[in-house]
Amino acid sequence: MLITVTYTLPIAADEILLDTAAFSVCATDVKAASGAFAYCAPPLILGHECAGTVVEVGSSVVGLAVGDKVVLSYASCGTCQMCEGNGDAYCVELRRLNFDGRVVGAVKGEGGEVKVKGLFFGQSSMGRRIVARARSAVKLPPETSSREMCLFAALGCGIQTGAGAIFNVARPGQGSSVCIFGAGSVGLAACLAAKLSGPARLVLVDKSAKKLSMLPACVREAATDLVDSSAFAAGRESEEQLIERLKKLTPGEHGFDYVLDCVGRGDLVKVGHLALKARGTLITVGGSLDIMQVTLSQHLAKGITYRGTHQGDSVPRVVRYGLSSSSVGKFPFDKLLSFYGFKELHTALQHVRDGRVIKPVLVCDGDTLLPAYLGSPVCHERTRRFDHGERQHGPYGVSGAVESQNQNAQYE
Numbered sequence: 194m195l196i197t198v199t200y201t202l203p204i205a206a207d208e209i210l211l212d213t214a215a216f217s218v219c220a221t222d223v224k225a226a227s228g229a230f231a232y233c234a235p236p237l238i239l240g241h242e243c244a245g246t247v248v249e250v251g252s253s254v255v256g257l258a259v260g261d262k263v264v265l266s267y268a269s270c271g272t273c274q275m276c277e278g279n280g281d282a283y284c285v286e287l288r289r290l291n292f293d294g295r296v297v298g299a300v301k302g303e304g305g306e307v308k309v310k311g312l313f314f315g316q317s318s319m320g321r322r323i324v325a326r327a328r329s330a331v332k333l334p335p336e337t338s339s340r341e342m343c344l345f346a347a348l349g350c351g352i353q354t355g356a357g358a359i360f361n362v363a364r365p366g367q368g369s370s371v372c373i374f375g376a377g378s379v380g381l382a383a384c385l386a387a388k389l390s391g392p393a394r395l396v397l398v399d400k401s402a403k404k405l406s407m408l409p410a411c412v413r414e415a416a417t418d419l420v421d422s423s424a425f426a427a428g429r430e431s432e433e434q435l436i437e438r439l440k441k442l443t444p445g446e447h448g449f450d451y452v453l454d455c456v457g458r459g460d461l462v463k464v465g466h467l468a469l470k471a472r473g474t475l476i477t478v479g480g481s482l483d484i485m486q487v488t489l490s491q492h493l494a495k496g497i498t499y500r501g502t503h504q505g506d507s508v509p510r511v512v513r514y515g516l517s518s519s520s521v522g523k524f525p526f527d528k529l530l531s532f533y534g535f536k537e538l539h540t541a542l543q544h545v546r547d548g549r550v551i552k553p554v555l556v557c558d559g560d561t562l563l564p565a566y567l568g569s570p571v572c573h574e575r576t577r578r579f580d581h582g583e584r585q586h587g588p589y590g591v592s593g594a595v596e597s598q599n600q601n602a603q604y605e
């Protein structure tokens with residue numbers, strides 16, 4: 194629900210206060226609002242993709258000042274072994290910094306004041322004014338326009354996860370065959386990213402014929418083949434039949450070099466594994482409690498690599514995807530976005546549930562009230578980075594690198 198939250202505590206030394214320009218909805222927010230996650234207790238402000246302007250900085254924050262424009266992503270500690278090795282997505286403090294939250298304010302309840310947690314993914318960004326961990330912020334150039342802010346707001350999680358899984362993890366060479374399971378925002382971002390490597394085959398698989406029929410033109414042009422897997426999902430097609438259908442799309446019918454799963458179904462991941470050619474790579478971003486069952490021999494005999502990735506191994510403070518209008522043209526993630534007014538949040542969420550939009554972006558209008566979105570429980574999520582400037586075929590190698598200057602921010 195939309196409700197006015199009163200911030201009752203000053204921000205901590207490692208935090209910033211932000212006026213949001215826009216925030217977007219990730220599927221994880223929808224799941225969290227429905228109570229799907231047990232370990233983040235409500236009431237809690239949801240949201241974990243946003244851009245805005247800094248209005249206050251904590252005492253230990255370095256490199257950020259009032260008036261700075263920033264885009265937010267997940268939080269990390271910046272000092273552990275993982276963070277020091279550009280493994281922010283695997284920070285040893287990831288759970289505490291992103292999912293434990295802290296009480297940031299209160300709402301009026303029936304029995305008096307009810308405390309509200311924030312800092313979901315280090316930001317809880319579904320509000321006009323939000324508290325965020327400074328480490329979540331990536332500073333934008335001061336000339337960033339309002340329109341660009343609204344576009345970049347969507348880069349904090351799902352899109353960076355899909356694109357990062359391709360740019361940072363798969364790194365397909367020209368002429369590769371790539372298969373992507375799932376036509377949501379993560380899978381479509383991956384598809385647009387994979388297109389940039391010049392694949393021989395780029396296959397997009399989804400169980401929803403409706404979704405596949407509504408794809409933006411840029412995705413339809415990027416994918417060489419669209420595969421409807423509804424029969425498999427409904428049990429009317431065997432795994433062998435789906436594997437055969439998929440492999441027939443690859444050169445020599447040998448199978449794929451890369452399969453990226455953005456769904457999280459064990460039976461589908463198994464299909465992906467078995468649809469790989471020898472020495473192929475299977476990558477999972479679709480987290481779930483499902484289990485993929487392949488024999489050790491199947492895994493060994495073809496020399497398969499199986500890699501999970503959180504946030505596409507993306508490192509927010511090393512954002513090299515060139516936050517500029519020219520890079521949007523090369524990686525047209527803006528075509529995945531639909532825009533709403535701030536107060537249309539519920540409509541936007543319903544449209545996500547109905548599969549009518551891919552990635553809603555809610556544009557804040559500068560109202561002085563400070564409502565925020567309160568879900569039931571809250572959740573966790575995945576992947577960012579795009580720091581592949583050294584790759585010859587990388588789309589952002591010549592784009593301006595945007596680095597957060599708050600790398601030395603101290604955390605409790």
Ligand SMILES: [Zn+2]
Nearest residue numbers: 270273276284
């Ligand atoms: Zn860390």
Ligand SMILES: [Zn+2]
Nearest residue numbers: 219221350574
């Ligand atoms: Zn997310």
